[in-house]
């Protein structure tokens with residue numbers, strides 16, 4: 001057996017990377033001390049306990065990659081994400097998800113800003129996908145579909161639907177796994193169209209101001225790009241398809257309610273967010289400890305939707321976002337411990353190939369009204 005076959009039969013671990021954002025204005029104004037050191041050459045993060053003077057008690061964690069306050073969006077993408085997107089273009093499933101305390105840069109990392117240098121992972125992946133497609137010969141035909149959902153207060157909502165507040169059902173198919181009944185899938189033909197779809201969906205996302213972040217995402221969002229590739233079509237053969245699926249996940253932030261002083265709707269949201277994140281933590285623990293064999297995927301919508309990305313047929317990268325300030329010590333340690341456990345999750349990614357099928361365009365719900373909005 002070749003080395004690569006041995007590796008694929010044993011699977012591969014979830015890749016875990018950590019990114020520390022720069023101090024924000026409030027932290028600088030309050031002259032807060034930075035307690036996080038990012039040692040890029042050793043792929044380590046050192047955290048000082050601010051309660052112990054002189055930095056005597058430092059905790060060190062190692063990851064697949066670490067990114068400091070100076071790291072650019074481009075460096076994060078090319079260092080930790082572009083390989084997974086390249087695999088999706090060969091027919092693998094890939095998931096990139098951002099995890100961390102509220103206000104630590106998950107949305108910045110995933111979506112980023114408008115100018116070229118501040119574009120996050122999602123728009124950078126659009127460019128990679130379409131550059132690849134344009135480079136291929138006409139013997140390979142591509143069909144790219146996209147969907148965008150959020151999990152808000154334990155309800156799954158379609159961010160690309162006119163009725164984006166309606167709750168959709170999570171279902172499971174014996175062979176294809178978990179899916180959302182009635183979720184809009186839009187066919188896109190260029191990186192520009194993908195960007196327009198992202199913008200439309202973002203406007204429908206549930207966002208609110210908390211004490212810790214003015215534009216806090218109050219939901220978990222999943223942007224999914226499915227790439228079908230049809231090749232080998234000749235007079236004698238109808239060819240075969242490969243299907244790669246890329247999930248780009250921006251989780252809502254974990255937060256201590258005592259710090260956010262939330263009440264009413266914000267408190268309800270925060271409670272649901274924390275519940276889903278602890279369900280995710282329980283899934284990670286069960287996968288790593290593997291004592292009972294039971295993995296509690298069904299405890300939340302989020303864990304059901306991420307089932308294939310954690311312990312399944314997917315190449316997964318977890319980006320743990322942290323802040324540098326001494327006041328965030330507890331949250332930073334909790335994120336790093338969470339991330340440290342996730343390193344031990346094994347997945348079994350394989351190419352999704354069908355020797356008989358053709359690109360099934362007729363099966364795809366192409367929302368004509370939406371498409372004209374997107375391309376108009």
Ligand SMILES: Nc1ncnc2c1ncn2[C@@H]1O[C@H](COP(=O)(O)OP(=O)(O)OP(=O)(O)O)[C@@H](O)[C@H]1O
Pocket residue numbers: 020021022024069100101102103104105106107108109213215216217218251252253254321
């Ligand atoms: N690496 C970075 N460089 C520059 N600014 C950053 C960086 N990371 C985050 N920021 C800024 O910090 C603020 C909070 O970031 P962001 O909204 O992405 O956090 P979040 O983790 O998504 O929060 P929430 O969980 O509340 O949605 C934003 O103003 C963002 O632009």
